[in-house]
Amino acid sequence: MLDRTADNVARATPEPLAKKIRGISDKGLAWLFISPTILLLLAINIFPLFWAIYLSFTNFRANRPNEAVKNLGLANYQRILGDQDIWIAMQTTAHFVFWTILLQTVIGFTLAWLIDRKFRGHAFWTTIILVPMMLSPAVVGNFWRFLYEPQIGLFSYVVSFVTGIPPTNVQMLSNVELAPWAIIIVDTWMWTPYVMLICLAGLRSIPEYIYEAAEVDRASNWRQFWSITLPMALPFIMLAVLFRGIENFKMFDMVNLLTGGGPGSTTEVASITLKRQAFESWRTGYSSAFAIILFVAVFGLANIYVKALNKVKQR
Amino acid sequence: MSLTTAHSVVAPSSNAKLIAGTIIIAYALISIVPLLWIFATSFKTPPDSIAYPPKIVFQPSIEGYCNLFTTRTRQTPDYIKSLGPATGFCDETVRKRNMVIAGPSNFLPRFVNSLIIAFGSTFCAVFLGTLSAYGFSRFKVPLADDLLFFILSTRFMPPIAVAIPIYLMYRELGLSDTALGMILLYTAVNVSLAVWLLKGFIDEIPREYEEAAMIDGYTRLQAFWRTVLPQATTGIAATAIFCLIFAWNEYAFAALLTSGTAQTAPPFIPTIIGEGGQDWPAVAAGTTIFLVPILVFTILLRKQLLRGITFGAVRK
Numbered sequence: 001m002l003d004r005t006a007d008n009v010a011r012a013t014p015e016p017l018a019k020k021i022r023g024i025s026d027k028g029l030a031w032l033f034i035s036p037t038i039l040l041l042l043a044i045n046i047f048p049l050f051w052a053i054y055l056s057f058t059n060f061r062a063n064r065p066n067e068a069v070k071n072l073g074l075a076n077y078q079r080i081l082g083d084q085d086i087w088i089a090m091q092t093t094a095h096f097v098f099w100t101i102l103l104q105t106v107i108g109f110t111l112a113w114l115i116d117r118k119f120r121g122h123a124f125w126t127t128i129i130l131v132p133m134m135l136s137p138a139v140v141g142n143f144w145r146f147l148y149e150p151q152i153g154l155f156s157y158v159v160s161f162v163t164g165i166p167p168t169n170v171q172m173l174s175n176v177e178l179a180p181w182a183i184i185i186v187d188t189w190m191w192t193p194y195v196m197l198i199c200l201a202g203l204r205s206i207p208e209y210i211y212e213a214a215e216v217d218r219a220s221n222w223r224q225f226w227s228i229t230l231p232m233a234l235p236f237i238m239l240a241v242l243f244r245g246i247e248n249f250k251m252f253d254m255v256n257l258l259t260g261g262g263p264g265s266t267t268e269v270a271s272i273t274l275k276r277q278a279f280e281s282w283r284t285g286y287s288s289a290f291a292i293i294l295f296v297a298v299f300g301l302a303n304i305y306v307k308a309l310n311k312v313k314q315r
Numbered sequence: 316m317s318l319t320t321a322h323s324v325v326a327p328s329s330n331a332k333l334i335a336g337t338i339i340i341a342y343a344l345i346s347i348v349p350l351l352w353i354f355a356t357s358f359k360t361p362p363d364s365i366a367y368p369p370k371i372v373f374q375p376s377i378e379g380y381c382n383l384f385t386t387r388t389r390q391t392p393d394y395i396k397s398l399g400p401a402t403g404f405c406d407e408t409v410r411k412r413n414m415v416i417a418g419p420s421n422f423l424p425r426f427v428n429s430l431i432i433a434f435g436s437t438f439c440a441v442f443l444g445t446l447s448a449y450g451f452s453r454f455k456v457p458l459a460d461d462l463l464f465f466i467l468s469t470r471f472m473p474p475i476a477v478a479i480p481i482y483l484m485y486r487e488l489g490l491s492d493t494a495l496g497m498i499l500l501y502t503a504v505n506v507s508l509a510v511w512l513l514k515g516f517i518d519e520i521p522r523e524y525e526e527a528a529m530i531d532g533y534t535r536l537q538a539f540w541r542t543v544l545p546q547a548t549t550g551i552a553a554t555a556i557f558c559l560i561f562a563w564n565e566y567a568f569a570a571l572l573t574s575g576t577a578q579t580a581p582p583f584i585p586t587i588i589g590e591g592g593q594d595w596p597a598v599a600a601g602t603t604i605f606l607v608p609i610l611v612f613t614i615l616l617r618k619q620l621l622r623g624i625t626f627g628a629v630r631k
Contacts, residue, residue, distance in 0.1 A: 036446065041465070044499060052480045117335035117336075119332040131350065134560060135609055136566065139581050139602050152366070154348075154369050236629065243625065252474060274475045279482075284479060288480070295471075299471060302471040
């Protein structure tokens with residue numbers, strides 16, 4: 001039995017390798033190496049996912065584990081899709097994702113383009129710019145509450161100093177209009193370097209001879225930018241946008257610490273709604289259904305991402 | 316300066332460089348102000364930290380660090396006088412505010428939790444990741460692309476969505492609020508990054524090395540151990556640092572799944588409260604201590620950063 005497997009593998013592997021098979025076959029070794037990872041992911045990711053799918057069809061409440069569980073069919077899903085609050089949360093999320101991505105892409109690309117001028121000391125300053133994105137969004141986001149504090153906060157002080165608005169009136173986190181922007185500012189501060197770094201790789205991947213050829217053809221700088229720089233860096237920009245899109249769609253920690261979804265529910269993004277439903281109202285079945293809907297949405301984005309990633313790789 | 320200098324047609328002019336440099340330096344300086352402010356606040360006294368206008372020049376004090384590591388109770392001046400001489404700088408500072416040190420705070424145990432969970436999960440993720448990455452890189456695995464995509468897709472789930480069933484599962488298994496539970500969870504999240512990054516690194520090591528070793532009489536396993544691993548050290552180290560940073564920084568799972576014994580520093584730091592609200596110098600002190608290791612790692616990693624943040628999609 002064992003010999004036959006070994007023979008099969010020996011026949012399937014190239015000649016010089018086949019001679020060297022001893023003890024464990026290559027195939028056996030491959031599975032031995034890969035299966036622990038797959039098993040771990042099955043236990044910690046896939047099993048819970050199926051559990052959540054099951055719960056999403058029930059009225060289960062995690063704070064009342066002994067109560068009889070009733071099967072509700074698709075009722076949870078129907079209620080979510082008809083729930084006004086959920087749609088408002090989705091709109092808040094969309095607003096947040098749209099503006100953060102737009103700002104980060106524009107600022108990040110501009111910075112990358114400027115760094116690519118290769119002025120003296122650009123490597124050092126690039127490293128400085130990269131620091132915020134490596135830090136814990138929760139711990140740093142928490143400290144921004146202090147910077148946003150009316151009057152005593154540095155941010156509010158600078159804003160009132162520049163604009164002349166009385167310092168007690170700069171209430172970034174408790175003003176309904178400003179609170180979403182307070183979060184967008186912190187997120188942009190933190191993640192613009194991320195977009196910048198990927199854009200920089202894109203700009204540096206453009207071979208110099210293309211610009212030389214354009215120069216010979218007397219293409220203007222403007223023309224060179226629109227017909228060479230931007231299109232050639234585009235796959236990289238897309239990659240950055242998709243990564244940030246997925247991350248910000250899931251955004252939880254920074255919002256939870258800065259505003260906790262408030263004031264009222266003006267900054268309640270999808271993850272905050274989910275947390276409130278699941279861990280405060282303990283509507284486990286209902287929130288599982290919402291989690292599944294979110295996961296399907298993110299999975300869709302992930303698919304687009306992998307396609308874009310393959311495109312970038314082919315270059 | 317001189318017009319006759321020969322230069323490449325595409326090299327930016329010195330004027331363009333000057334403008335670009337100025338804007339970049341200005342951006343860099345503004346963007347690190349919040350971090351400098353954290354550092355500065357950690358050395359302010361509580362009254363200095365909430366002064367208006369915000370104080371840029373101040374008398375440095377380590378009161379924030381004292382408050383971070385201790386819990387204090389308010390006492391009458393008479394009682395404090397009856398205590399005898401103060402035993403240290405912190406003791407003395409605290410007594411000036413009519414308080415005495417009641418005991419150690421939870422910061423140190425939370426920080427130790429962060430260390431145990433971050434290093435434990437990093438070790439597991441890199442160990443599993445290296446094996447799988449080698450498997451995917453060198454062998455014909457059926458459905459390899461689908462499996463790799465499956466491994467990556469686990470990373471796209473919103474943490475709160477994952478936390479709901481994990482919370483129930485851990486409650487059944489007795490893993491809630493345990494370091495082991497958190498290590499398992501972070502390993503599962505990080506292993507996707509580890510597999511993708513390490514597969515890239517191992518793909519770059521020529522197969523000829525192992526084949527030569529195997530012709531010399533090594534088994535596949537020996538060849539992996541003696542030729543591939545030593546060559547992958549840089550990649551493994553970089554991957555380990557990325558995993559470590561993720562586990563170190565993680566907040567959502569930690570906030571929802573730990574509350575006491577296994578709580579890590581990120582959910583703890585925002586809860587540091589003094590008399591009459593948040594004790595900002597103590598929060599800043601905790602934040603500073605928490606961020607320093609990451610700063611060191613970022614500088615060590617700067618060459619591999621791009622690769623790490625894109626799951627190995629962009630290599631340069």
